[in-house]
Amino acid sequence: MPELPEVEVTRMGIAPFVEGQIITRILVHQRQMRWPIPEQVHLAEGQTVLSVTRRAKYLFINTAVGALMLHLGMSGKMRVVDKALERKKHDHVEIELASGKKLVLNDARRFGSCLWQQAGGEPLTLLQKLGPEPLTDEFDSQRLFTLSRNRQMPIKAFIMDNAVVVGVGNIYANESLFKSGIDPRRAAGKVSKKRYERLTQNIKLVLASAIEQGGTTLRDFAQADGSPGYFAQQLHVYGRTHEPCDVCQTPIRNKVIGQRNTFFCIKCQK
Known part of the structure; x- marks a missing residue:
C-alpha cells in the first residue's frame, strides 16, 4: 500500500507537469471506486491548476473553484503521459491538459478515490478529524x-x-x-x-x-x-x-x- 512518502513523491512527480496547466477534459471510465466519483469533478474542466498539494495520503489538484481530491488506495498509481497515448487497463480517470499531456489514475483494485472539494466549502468528512502532518512543527x-x-x-x-x-x-x-x-x-x-x-x-x-x-x-x-x-x-x-x-x-x-x-x-x- 502506498504510504505517505510514496504519496509525497507522487505529488512531487506530477506537480511540474500539472501546475499552471488548464484542465481541458476529465474522462471518468469507472465511477465505482472506493466511493462513487461525483459529477462535480467536471467543474475542474476549463480551470487552471494553481497547485498540487497533499494532506495525509490525499492529493489535491487545486483550482480557483475547488480541488480534485485523489487517493491511491491500496494499489493505485498516477502517471503523466501524452494525451494521445492509448488507455491502459485499470486507467479509471484521465485528466487531460492543454499541454497535450494527461494525468492518469490507474487502480487495479479500485480502493482509490477521486472526489471534489468545493472552494470555500466545508471540508469533506474524510478531512475533518485528521491529526497534524508528521513533518511539521505541529507534530511534537x-x-x-x-x-x-x-x-x-x-x-x-x-x-x-x-x-x-x-x-x-x-x-x-x-x-x-x-x-x-x-x-x-x-x-x-x-x-x-x-x-x-x-x-x-x-x-x-x-x-x-x-x-x-x-x-x-x-x-x-x-x-x-x-x-x-x-x-x-x-x-x-x-x-x-x-x-x-x-x-x-x-x-x-x-x-x-x-x-x-x-x-x-x-x-x-x-
Whole structure:
C-alpha cells in the first residue's frame, strides 16, 4: 500500500507537469471506486491548476473553484503521459491538459478515490478529524505524550491513528519504533515523555529519508510507465521475520497488532 512518502513523491512527480496547466477534459471510465466519483469533478474542466498539494495520503489538484481530491488506495498509481497515448487497463480517470499531456489514475483494485472539494466549502468528512502532518512543527513529543496518557492501546496502533498524526503507516511505524528501542506491544500510556521525544524525532527522520530516497524515481515520471514504485530502502525490521537483528543478531519476531503485521526485536525494543 502506498504510504505517505510514496504519496509525497507522487505529488512531487506530477506537480511540474500539472501546475499552471488548464484542465481541458476529465474522462471518468469507472465511477465505482472506493466511493462513487461525483459529477462535480467536471467543474475542474476549463480551470487552471494553481497547485498540487497533499494532506495525509490525499492529493489535491487545486483550482480557483475547488480541488480534485485523489487517493491511491491500496494499489493505485498516477502517471503523466501524452494525451494521445492509448488507455491502459485499470486507467479509471484521465485528466487531460492543454499541454497535450494527461494525468492518469490507474487502480487495479479500485480502493482509490477521486472526489471534489468545493472552494470555500466545508471540508469533506474524510478531512475533518485528521491529526497534524508528521513533518511539521505541529507534530511534537508533547502532543504524543499528552494524548497517550491513560491509553492502553499498543504504542504502534497509537502512532498509526490518523487522529493522532497522519501518514505514519505500517512500514514506517515499525521502523521508527525499532530506531527508538520501543516495543510495539507496549501500552501507549506506559511510554515516558523522554521516549516519546526520541520516537517523534525518529518518525520525522524515517519519513524524511524515505521521501528523499523516493525522489530518485522522479526522472522517469513522464514516461508511459513512469509512476514511482517502492524505492530501495534499508529496512531494519519490516518484513524480516526470523532474520537476525542488525544490531544484536536476535531473530526478528512478527505479531499482528491492530490487524497489521508488526515486526520487532525482543532484545533491542523494550
